[in-house]
Amino acid sequence: MDDESLAREGVRARLAAHADLHWVGEAGDGDEALRVMEALKPDLVFMDVQMPGICGIDVLRHMEPDRRPLAILLTAYEQFAVDAFALHALDYLLKPIDDQRFREALDRARTAMRHRGHAESAQGEYEWTERLSVRVGLRTVIVEASDIDWIEASGDYAGMHVGQQVHLLREPLHKLSLRLRPTAVSAHSSFDHRAT
Template sequence: MDSARHAAATPRNESAARLRALIVDDEPLARRGLEIRLQAHPDVEIVGQYGDGASAIAGLREHQADLMFLDVQMPGMDGFATLRAIPAREMPLVVFVTAYDHYAIRAFEASATDYLLKPVEESRLEQALARVRSARAQREASGHCAQLLGLLGELSGRPPLDLDEALKPDALEQLRREEKLAVRDGGRTVRVDLRSIRWIDAAGDYMCIHTDGDAPNGNTLILRATMREMEKQLDPQRFPRIHRSTIVNAQRVVELRPHTNGESYLRLDCGQELKLSRSYRDKLSVLL
């Protein structure tokens, strides 16, 4: 467990407009990089830096921070487990920091104060801080807590959790085991059983999700979306992209047949054949 480095605390009544911030990341270089970038923002005061969730929670209670830059992928207590351990009345504004998390990016966009991708860019940090300042000016603690609970629920397309559900020790694990894909289509949300998906392909500005169904060739759900949006919601180990316009459910592949020029053909358990293009040959390890 990394030891905390504390900055001198400034009484709230002497700097009411300042943002008292914690940096929580298990990578010392990442913490240092964010610290250097924040020096350009005089209204941000770093009151603590921590390498794990447990120390961060203790530091939050000690320093009564307004803002937490929270790494998602930390060993032991990850970012989401850290959030679950913070009482609602103590919850600061949260900016998530992540290298890339295919489960959560879309949820961050919808529910977090903001998120930053590593390596952190100056322009994105400025945008995030602008959102933080705006949120602090108008937020209520209960409203922010509801946003975070909504985030935990959105990880699996479930409705927002209530506080008791979110604080259960296995809450995040249950969400990640949820076998549903939530796809937004205009004003509606369609939830699709992941196990029923055979493959997904692009058709212009639309995505075709081919699933098991009563029809002879199964059912096809057509949604206005992009391939990138679909990839962000799906685990690439279970749903690898095999062509610029095709994603496949790896569990449904029953045969792989090499073809010319480094390409291959996959046969699914429903009889459908799909091309694995040369550009995606690195996905063979997932499919075999």
């Protein structure tokens, strides 16, 4: 969902290289995006943050969390990242989109859809990382995933914000997010899923 047709074509072209994902629709503004998602019920959406009408983040906010598709947000601006993670967006890609980051976002989406499928078939009994160990000086501290308020990327590290503290974990954010339950943090065989 993007107001720029060239951006939509770019996402479509990149998705064409992935046989396990099928493009089912698109929209050029926020109001249309909401209608398209409610009608097609995609598993995954690529949502531009800034669109005419309702912005992409508000489109997702309008949907009930249990009916909201997994989302990868696209934008030219970094300042929307906190809002993106508050909506449990899978990833946040800056324009112009880097091919490697696009593939990483798709890997994260595949993991999330696989876990979502297991949750539906096994009543939520699958293994997410519930605790993380981080070094604080000479000691190791255990951080509960449910206590993390939000996470930020810091090069090869992830900065986990827990209350007033920030714990650095030597793991890139995009890899850490594959291990954490998507709803745990305010900030995942072949299968066949639909994308818009």
